[in-house]
Amino acid sequence: MLQIEFKLAGFKLACCSAFFAIGIHAAPAFAHGDVAPQAVDTKGLEPLGKEWKTTNPYKDNKKAIEIGKSGYAQNCARCHGLEAVSGGIAPDLRLMPPDAETDAYFAETVRKGRTRAGTVYMPPFEGTLSQEAIWAMRTWLNSIHTK
Ligand code: HEC
Numbered sequence: 001m002l003q004i005e006f007k008l009a010g011f012k013l014a015c016c017s018a019f020f021a022i023g024i025h026a027a028p029a030f031a032h033g034d035v036a037p038q039a040v041d042t043k044g045l046e047p048l049g050k051e052w053k054t055t056n057p058y059k060d061n062k063k064a065i066e067i068g069k070s071g072y073a074q075n076c077a078r079c080h081g082l083e084a085v086s087g088g089i090a091p092d093l094r095l096m097p098p099d100a101e102t103d104a105y106f107a108e109t110v111r112k113g114r115t116r117a118g119t120v121y122m123p124p125f126e127g128t129l130s131q132e133a134i135w136a137m138r139t140w141l142n143s144i145h146t147k
Contacts, residue, residue: 037125040071040133048131052111054104058139068140071133075125084141090122098142106141110134 044063058064072084079090086092096102111134113124125134 037123037128038074040067040074040129040136042067042130042132042136045132045136048135052107052131053135054107055100056103056135056138056142058135059142061139064136064139065143066140067133068136068138071129072137072140075129076137079122084144092146093141094144094146096141096145098145103138106138107131107134110137 045058045061045067048057072080073082076093077084080093081087081090084093096106109122110129111124111126113120114122
């Protein structure tokens with residue numbers, strides 16, 4: 001394996017090329033700063049319990065649109081763009097089909113995040129965001145769906 005050595009004031013650091021590869025791939029995740037995920041206040045929405053729904057229970061719900069919009073701004077905008085207009089580092093979520101089949105895919109992706117070949121492209125939000133908050137975001141995104 002390729003070894004690169006730095007000699008600094010008597011210290012010697014050896015790093016393999018894999019280290020650099022990880023550093024480079026992780027970079028997009030921090031492109032808009034390392035903002036900690038935030039819980040979203042979902043007061044005013046019908047509580048959903050522990051069991052995860054497979055379709056959006058808040059479809060077209062006005063309160064959910066409002067809560068989802070601010071929850072998105074706090075947790076997703078740094079990668080997916082302000083008002084969900086993507087700057088190119090993550091997919092434009094306005095383009096997701098607003099159909100029931102895509103509901104489960106959306107919730108699953110947000111809960112688990114996205115890791116490919118050991119690189120975290122999107123962090124998992126399960127444990128930070130409630131089921132209510134995630135469906136509220138889906139409801140807001142559907143309200144601004146673009147073809
Ligand atoms: C650290 C950056 C980052 C954050 C924060 C982030 N995402 Fe992502 N997201 C990504 C990237 C990058 C992808 C594409 C991953 C891939 O290529 O596999 C993605 C993919 C997705 C997808 C799948 C899109 C598709 O078309 O298949 C959804 C849905 C999604 N994100 C929703 C969200 C939501 C909702 C939030 C906020 C709760 C969020 N993401 C926060 C970076 C992020």
